[in-house]
Amino acid sequence: MLVPSPWTTPHPSPPPAYHVGSSPPLFPPHEDLVPSVSSLADIYSASELPHQSARWAALEARFRALYDRQISFVTRTPGRVNLIGEHIDYSWFPVLPMAIPRDVLVAVAIIPAADAAADGRIILSNVQALKYPTRVFNTRDFTDPFFPIPTDKHIDWSAYFLAGLKGALTFSRLCATEATPLPTMRILVDGELPTCAGLSASSAFVCSSLLAVLATITAPVIERSFLVNSAVISERALGVNSGGMDQAASVFAIRDHALLVDFRPLVSAKPVRVLDTVPRLCFILANSLVSVSNRTETGPDRYNIRFVETTIAAEILAREYSVGRLEIRDGFGGTLRGFYDKICERQGWAMGDRESEERAVKDIVARIRKTFSKDRYSLDEVAEMLGLSTEDMMRKYTTRFPIRATHLNLRDRAQHVIEESFRCKCFSSLLASSTTNLRALSATESTPYFDALGELMNASQESCSSMFACSCPEIDNLCRIAQKYGAAGSRITGTGWGGCIISLVRADRVDQVIDGLRKEYYSVQHPEIKDISEVVFQITPSNGSVLTKGTGFQM
Ligand code: NG1
Numbered sequence: 001m002l003v004p005s006p007w008t009t010p011h012p013s014p015p016p017a018y019h020v021g022s023s024p025p026l027f028p029p030h031e032d033l034v035p036s037v038s039s040l041a042d043i044y045s046a047s048e049l050p051h052q053s054a055r056w057a058a059l060e061a062r063f064r065a066l067y068d069r070q071i072s073f074v075t076r077t078p079g080r081v082n083l084i085g086e087h088i089d090y091s092w093f094p095v096l097p098m099a100i101p102r103d104v105l106v107a108v109a110i111i112p113a114a115d116a117a118a119d120g121r122i123i124l125s126n127v128q129a130l131k132y133p134t135r136v137f138n139t140r141d142f143t144d145p146f147f148p149i150p151t152d153k154h155i156d157w158s159a160y161f162l163a164g165l166k167g168a169l170t171f172s173r174l175c176a177t178e179a180t181p182l183p184t185m186r187i188l189v190d191g192e193l194p195t196c197a198g199l200s201a202s203s204a205f206v207c208s209s210l211l212a213v214l215a216t217i218t219a220p221v222i223e224r225s226f227l228v229n230s231a232v233i234s235e236r237a238l239g240v241n242s243g244g245m246d247q248a249a250s251v252f253a254i255r256d257h258a259l260l261v262d263f264r265p266l267v268s269a270k271p272v273r274v275l276d277t278v279p280r281l282c283f284i285l286a287n288s289l290v291s292v293s294n295r296t297e298t299g300p301d302r303y304n305i306r307f308v309e310t311t312i313a314a315e316i317l318a319r320e321y322s323v324g325r326l327e328i329r330d331g332f333g334g335t336l337r338g339f340y341d342k343i344c345e346r347q348g349w350a351m352g353d354r355e356s357e358e359r360a361v362k363d364i365v366a367r368i369r370k371t372f373s374k375d376r377y378s379l380d381e382v383a384e385m386l387g388l389s390t391e392d393m394m395r396k397y398t399t400r401f402p403i404r405a406t407h408l409n410l411r412d413r414a415q416h417v418i419e420e421s422f423r424c425k426c427f428s429s430l431l432a433s434s435t436t437n438l439r440a441l442s443a444t445e446s447t448p449y450f451d452a453l454g455e456l457m458n459a460s461q462e463s464c465s466s467m468f469a470c471s472c473p474e475i476d477n478l479c480r481i482a483q484k485y486g487a488a489g490s491r492i493t494g495t496g497w498g499g500c501i502i503s504l505v506r507a508d509r510v511d512q513v514i515d516g517l518r519k520e521y522y523s524v525q526h527p528e529i530k531d532i533s534e535v536v537f538q539i540t541p542s543n544g545s546v547l548t549k550g551t552g553f554q555m
Pocket of ligand 1: 082
């Protein structure tokens with residue numbers, strides 16, 4: 001099913017306005033600054049404060065014990081879940097993530113040149129010292145921003161910090177030089193995000209590191225969009241061809257809101273409030289404990305292939321339907337959004353309401369299925385459709401981000417992207433309408449909203465599993481169990497092939513869903529886990545990246 005139709009089920013109020021893309025970005029340039037906060041209450045919600053106060057106090061004590069110094073400032077960046085809109089950001093379609101309270105902190109002491117302790121070293125430690133051993137760098141290693149970052153098969157944890165540092169030096173144009181190297185720094189990292197779980201731990205670490213170095217070398221007046229764009233490019237130094245959703249979600253996030261992140265014409269984020277329903281709408285995260293391994297290792301078999309398949313599909317469709325040259329994304333190739341927009345423009349379709357978008361989606365899916373009559377094409381066949389030799393095609397599309405593939409599936413990948421983008425628009429529109437329409441309704445009257453949102457999530461999961469092939473049996477099983485025990489909808493979140501699912505659940509069913517997951521998944525697959533609160537938990541949307549004020553910060 002493409003999309004269950006929330007507007008055709010009995011509806012307690014008029015259809016919500018369909019406003020995707022029509023309003024201006026949330027942050028006009030002059031307001032687009034990373035907040036400089038003066039207390040923990042500026043970052044966390046009241047319920048998180050007791051835990052976070054203890055954690056920050058421990059970080060401070062550890063810092064002193066390690067370095068015999070006070071912290072100059074801390075940067076904080078949260079992880080994220082994606083509610084819907086999977087694997088469509090790199091085709092330039094909007095996505096709907098939200099930040100979660102778990103985050104990465106980077107605590108920094110800057111040691112001025114006049115200080116006797118200024119030894120020209122950057123010492124990088126982690127509170128989990130056994131897992132992430134301390135690394136020491138010489139500030140003179142970074143006088144050329146093109147310094148190499150080792151990205152062997154097993155990437156060291158410090159590479160994410162170095163990617164952020166490299167990004168800061170490259171994009172701030174305040175390159176450290178032989179005469180004026182970076183200052184001596186002492187750094188302690190504390191990450192609360194599980195790694196390899198699809199919660200964007202690595203992007204959060206890169207963003208926090210980038211912000212920390214920027215705050216060290218410039219005034220602490222840093223534009224959020226600058227941070228997002230630099231972080232996206234920084235991660236490429238790790239061989240990751242990044243879509244951009246994670247960095248935007250983590251940096252732009254606002255408490256109690258999801259973000260409709262768009263990438264055209266510039267990256268922008270529009271907040272959509274999510275918690276104003278009766279009964280309350282809750283989100284439960286459940287970790288399959290199937291590791292989404294490091295992208296540098298698995299990219300060639302997974303993410304990079306999807307990137308190449310969707311790009312090539314767009315290029316072939318543009319040729320087939322003579323829409324002219326597509327705008328190139330990051331020097332790589334055209335996008336399916338580019339093709340979609342060109343067709344709509346040529347047909348003279350005024351977009352912006354649900355019916356028009358649905359008509360366009362159906363038309364474009366029909367074109368996709370006509371152009372790609374089968375689901376597997378050999379590389380030679382793909383090259384022929386592109387009008388290139390196989391060698392030229394491989395050079396163009398697989399040099400920067402390598403792939404391991406003998407065949408590509410252009411049809412199902414492209415169809416997923418187009419339909420998923422529509423589901424994402426419908427979901428955000430419905431969610432936005434809940435704040436204005438649902439508050440006055442009874443629990444029974446609000447049921448169609450929950451059902452409609454849930455069905456969109458389930459349809460997304462079905463498509464990720466069958467069309468985009470980025471799910472796995474454990475994730476499919478988790479989704480099935482969550483639904484059986486009362487979740488309105490469940491789906492994979494993030495890159496996939498493991499990691500976490502996100503479920504949308506009415507407040508009065510949260511306990512039964514968690515209990516069902518415990519009984520039917522964790523007790524069976526992971527009987528060794530006694531307390532499942534680390535792997536299944538409720539999440540609320542959190543604030544985005546911040547920088548603590550240099551003096552007078554209140555814990
Ligand atoms: P994660 O789960 O963080 O690896 C990746 C991409 C996103 C997006 C999703 C799929 C990066 C850093 N992250 O997320 O941009 O494409 O997959 O929706 O590239």
